Amino acid sequence: MALLVMLLVLLLSKPGFSQKNDSKNNTNVIAMRCGRNAVTSLPNFIKNRNSTFSDLRIQLLNQRVYARAQALSSGDSVFAAVQCRNYLSVDQCVACFDDSVSELDSCRSGNGGFVSFDNCYVRYEDYADFYNDPYVMADSDLTPTLLCGNQSASQPTVFNQVVDGFLSDIRDATPKTSNLYVASTRQVTSENATVYVTAQCVEGINQARCQTCMNTAYDILNDCLPNTEGRFFHLGCFARYSDTPFFNVNQTIDISSFLKGHSSKVAVIAAAVAGVVLILLVLLSWLLYRSWKKSKKNEQEFEGAVHYNYKDLQQATNNFNEENILGKGGFGEVFKGVLDETNVVAVKKLLVQHAGVKEEFENEIKLISNIHHRNLLRLLGWSIEGSYLLLVLEYMPNGSLDRFLWGAKRGILNWNQRYEIIFGIARGLAHLHNEFHIKIVHRDIKSSNILLSDDFKPKIADFGLARFQPEDQSHVSTKFAGTLGYTAPEYAVGGVLSEKVDTYSFGIVTLEIISGRKSTEVKCDSQSTDYLLENTWKLYEKKMHVKVIDDTLNLNRYEQEHVMKIIEIALLCTQSPASIRPTMSEVVLMLQEGQSLGKRQLTRPTFVSNQDRRIYIGSSRPKDIQATQQSQS
Incomplete structure (x- = not known):
């Protein structure tokens, strides 16, 4: 009897998948938003929210990848939904949901919120309209989210051709499937690589809305190329491509029947021919390629941010007028810039003091262009012109703490x-x-x-x-x-x-x-x-x-x-x-959780001496500090 039960469980369970850093899929927030409007009674609203979350979790445990729930008691009604990617096992889906609930706990006082990870999407509101129309709350700043990888393809032209054609097919096929979901793979022969792509529209929306969202996903995801990974999220759909497996090859869907009169094989063959031609051209023009390669390197590495024209930034800051200075520090000055009537930015102008500063500047761009978190300042763009090194950052109206x-x-x-x-x-x-x-x-x-x-x-x-x-x-x-x-x-x-x-x-x-x-x-x-x-x-x-x-x-x-x-x-x-x-x-x-020390015991910290500005560590002799305190920007 026990053996039969075990076999039944195995048959009902979806196959899992192995992936590098798979555990991190549920900890990287792709997009998140908390409601801005107050509720009548926060305790009632939180109680109803928690009730819907419990209901959703039970539904997911019953082999579902999409679930809805609502709680209407004592006013302050809550409507919630969760959607997991179809390639997940039950355990993986529930784990992603649990992480989402934990993340949404920070939405403490508003009337709703949503969060998206690679593996799932959770949303709750004080109204039910979003079930079938995810854009019913289309605020002016609710823009699509794009996350690009930081690794460029070794042969970008061929990679671009294959992936662009693949994403085009995914765009056309996804709205035509019964569950508005696809997962597929395609070979890039010149790189001996496989590209994995998935796309999924929110369940409940119609085919036309799904198609509109997938059109946007295709247009925006192309901005990631030739990087080997990209993610797109909007309220209506999610799409992702990568040359690293994130689902099993036996979980793919044949999309050829959903495409209009063209075969994906044709695109593969054309890409292979183009790859041969490209290799010949590269061999014939190797010297020219080597001289041009270095100048193009930065453009490939900085795909996560926009390149601004120096003159545009100069004009936006009124020629870096002192009246527009937001702050000064050891690395330069920060100016307020007005690009247009609605687009205000902060422009960080770095001081060029030594030959290695451009390399440091490039490192900073490569670092922060890929960081997206609501508590980390976002890099919008950059500019390098002669000795001028500029970063374009989010403008924070209230300034520094x-x-x-x-x-x-x-x-x-x-x-x-x-x-x-x-x-x-x-x-x-x-x-x-x-x-x-x-x-x-x-x-x-x-x-x-x-x-x-x-x-x-x-x-x-x-x-x-x-x-x-x-x-x-x-x-x-x-x-x-x-x-x-x-x-x-x-x-x-x-x-x-x-x-x-x-x-x-x-x-x-x-x-x-x-x-x-x-x-x-x-x-x-x-x-x-x-x-x-x-x-x-x-x-x-x-x-x-x-x-x-x-x-x-x-x-x-x-x-x-x-x-x-x-x-x-x-x-x-x-x-x-x-x-x-x-x-x-x-x-x-x-x-x-409102905890403080628990079982930990505090000991006397290490202090900076008032009199001689030296560091004391334990009973050891003081050591002079040679570093000069930087000015606070």
Whole structure:
């Protein structure tokens, strides 16, 4: 009997698939949005939302890849839907759904939200119209999302031809299938590679709407070529291509019957012939190719961002007029730029001080053009012209966080806003450390590098000091670059760099947000000569750390208790040695679940001396720091 049950389970289960970094599919958010409108009763709305999520999960466990649910009790109705890719097993589908629910938990007060991963899509709203018309909430800023890989094909012309034809076929076939879904493969003979493509429209929409979305997907995905991977998401559909398998070859669908009078084999044969011709041309013009290759390299590597004309940026910033300066730092100046009536950007003009600066500039572009997270500042474009090196970035109307802590706007932020900023910074760093395709250490987290949107949502800026960290190394040694007062002692003294350097800096910034004080400021109304971290630790030892809280905050008892827990988390982040600090993923969980230390015990942090600006580590002799503190932009 047990054997029969086991066989039945195996027959009902969909085959799984192996994939490099498959576990990360559910942790990279492709697109996400939270509702902006308030609800009548937030507790009722959250209760109904959780009820729909439970219902959806049960449906997925019953072998479904698409499910709807609704909860209408006590007003504040919630309607929800989930859709998994058809190639997933039940376990993979449910795992993606669980990750989506966890991600959507940050939509705390709005009337809905959606999130898309590679493997699934979840949406909930306070209305049901989106079931059959996903664009019913087509706000002006609700644009399609495009994510391109960072690896270019070795023979881009042939690769472009094959993939373009393949995507064209997928565009035409998807709306004609019974479930608005395809998964298919195609060979690129010149590269001895297989391209995997899937496309899926949201279930419930009609064929015409699916076709419109797939037309957009085809047009936009072409911008990724010749990169070997690309993803497209809009509310109506999802499409992805890659030369790395993400489903099994036995899970493909024959799309030839859905195509109008042309065979995909013809495209393959034509591409193969074109490949032979291309090889001959390359052999005959090798010298010309070598001289041109270097000039084209940057264009292929910077596919994730737009190349701007220098004169256009010069005009947008009124010839880089001082009146448009948003900030200054060790790497240059940032200007406000107006490209047109509705498109305002920030233009970062880098100072050319040495021969290697262009290489550093290229590294920064390659790094940040592929990073997409709601708490990380997005790169929109770039420009290189002579000695002028420019980055075009998102414009953040509220400027940097430090202005709201001790600048002219001090006292504006309430505790809930400050907590959301702390939480957002933690999520952004966790993404850099664990959720991107490689681990990135920022190295210069400080209040002036945290920018605020018009609704005070934080975005981490200035990746100019960021370093790639090999995944198989706990730390790397490097020349010190950062800002004293925020920098972990092991990095400032010994140049030992790990992700825990960012954890330390996060702890310091958190204390600044709570106290409204600079990390290097001595409190004026006190006889103490302690900087912020040491002052906080002494108050914590006396169980008086409530005195750290900014006196402009008017907190009730519950809020005070909450702030004191966050202070403990901040102190935990500043512990030495680095190994006892939590990871940023652990910090996110502690903040999210209202936990503080758990079983951890705090020890006295390492401090910067007020008198001689030296680092003390344990009982060892002080070591002078030779690095000069950078100005805060």
